[in-house]
Amino acid sequence: MMIVMGLPGAGKSSVLAGAEGTGYTLLNYGTLMFEIASKEFGLSHRDEMRTLPVAKQKKVQEAVANLLSREKGKVILDTHCSIRTPRGYLPGLPFSLLEKLHVDSLVLVTATPEEIMGRRKTDGTRVRDPEPIESVREHDAMNKSFLAAYAAHRGCPARIIYNHDGKLEDAVRQLKELLE
Amino acid sequence: MMIVMGLPGAGKSSVLAGAEGTGYTLLNYGTLMFEIASKEFGLSHRDEMRTLPVAKQKKVQEAVANLLSREKGKVILDTHCSIRTPRGYLPGLPFSLLEKLHVDSLVLVTATPEEIMGRRKTDGTRVRDPEPIESVREHDAMNKSFLAAYAAHRGCPARIIYNHDGKLEDAVRQLKELLE
Amino acid sequence: MMIVMGLPGAGKSSVLAGAEGTGYTLLNYGTLMFEIASKEFGLSHRDEMRTLPVAKQKKVQEAVANLLSREKGKVILDTHCSIRTPRGYLPGLPFSLLEKLHVDSLVLVTATPEEIMGRRKTDGTRVRDPEPIESVREHDAMNKSFLAAYAAHRGCPARIIYNHDGKLEDAVRQLKELLE
DSSP: OEEEEEOTTSOHHHHHHHTTTSSOEEEEHHHHHHHHHHHHHOOOSGGGGGGSOHHHHHHHHHHHHHHHHTOOSSEEEEEOSEEEETTEEEESSOHHHHTTSOOSEEEEEEOOHHHHHHHHHHOTTTOSSOOOHHHHHHHHHHHHHHHHHHHHHHTOOEEEEEOOTTOHHHHHHHHHHHHO | OEEEEOOTTSOHHHHHHHTTTSSOEEEEHHHHHHHHHHHHHOOOSGGGGGGSOHHHHHHHHHHHHHHHHTOOSSEEEEEOSEEEETTEEEESSOHHHHTTSOOSEEEEEEOOHHHHHHHHHHOTTTOSSOOOHHHHHHHHHHHHHHHHHHHHHHTOOEEEEEOOTTOHHHHHHHHHHHHO | OEEEEEOTTSOHHHHHHHTTTSSOEEEEHHHHHHHHHHHHHOOOSGGGGGGSOHHHHHHHHHHHHHHHHTOOSSEEEEEOSEEEETTEEEESSOHHHHTTSOOSEEEEEEOOHHHHHHHHHHOTTTOSSOOOHHHHHHHHHHHHHHHHHHHHHHTOOEEEEEOOTTOHHHHHHHHHHHHO
């Protein structure tokens, strides 16, 4: 399994879309979480995830981890490296999850803080509270530290792909090379 | 348990003092170490901790870890993210300690390297060897990497609070919000 | 065991050579890998290591880990903090290896990205594809994050030694102080 991560505005979805047709199954961690939460606890909208009590959230997380632990080979897991929450950066791949997965490689899609800011401004629907650029820079730096910790834990390679403005083809090509 | 960390000059103590009265018990790792070392090995001054043989230091550390492993809920543990020693950055929360604790969240209090330097100059009693600014910058960067490793290990959120010059109230308010 | 790491151009070998005569046995991870691979699979040149199938590479790695797990005391292990490969940064000390070793301290030898670039240019034999400076900067930053993850895992100190141009004696002196 390859795990592809990136913060909002990095353009992870566009890079993943560009790499379609390579024979990989694409799984989205958030979608899996919501599917299980709907089935188990009757949620009808993704935003209700946040209001689930912690115990129920943990149950959903465990169910997703069990589901993912069976995935090997040509699978891409699309998830967050870390999520910026009011309580801090929440790791997307805590070791308790990571040790259940068959991870071949880790990929972080990113861009300069300036590019990320610019994209968030024009993509008004996804980000509610605009962050100052220092905060984007901090999130990006923390993501790289999380990436190293994940790779050290799994013993697998960790690749950083820059998806610079106007260079989406470059980023897609780099991801495709990893998938070959 | 919330763990609050910060390097000398970050103003961690001031931020913690400002957040008093929130119903949390404040435990200081260094104080616990010294209390146990006094009882077990008759130390009478904190500075004697460094002269304890490694085997005895490990015994004290284990006793503190066992004591802390029983702490849940509204407890703040005040400790170092990493300690700068002649042999290098010594992690304040090695995984062997971290896995015994009930950690809800991690907080790193910091400031710019320039602010930290300035505070160390005016606070002459605490820091013996003045460090060059590159070395403060390196310590701060390493602390953030340690923070990510700790959070990845525990699966808990990691928050960075900047305690900028003249903005202590801001830093205190951010910590209080986390304690609510 | 002390583990000394550094990326190509950091001058790790020169610093280690300068610290000879301190009574430490110097082991090189890559050399151990090749020695075992020659014996087990008849390799006659280091470059053939890359062409070994993954299963055989893992066997060699395990044999080296077992061999190193018996080393204690005055031993220096010379290895990579992370290796830059087409699939990403491969950790030199994955936790699965690290937990077998008796590690007293970790040392990362480095220099500024500009210094590293300069040395790689004049040392044409070792590096095939010249990297842009941003990529050297990224590798150095990732190495520091890996270093923190390794230290957090082992609970041992992690020291960064700068081997600046024309200051080799300084770097050697710092390493020697750690070996005393």
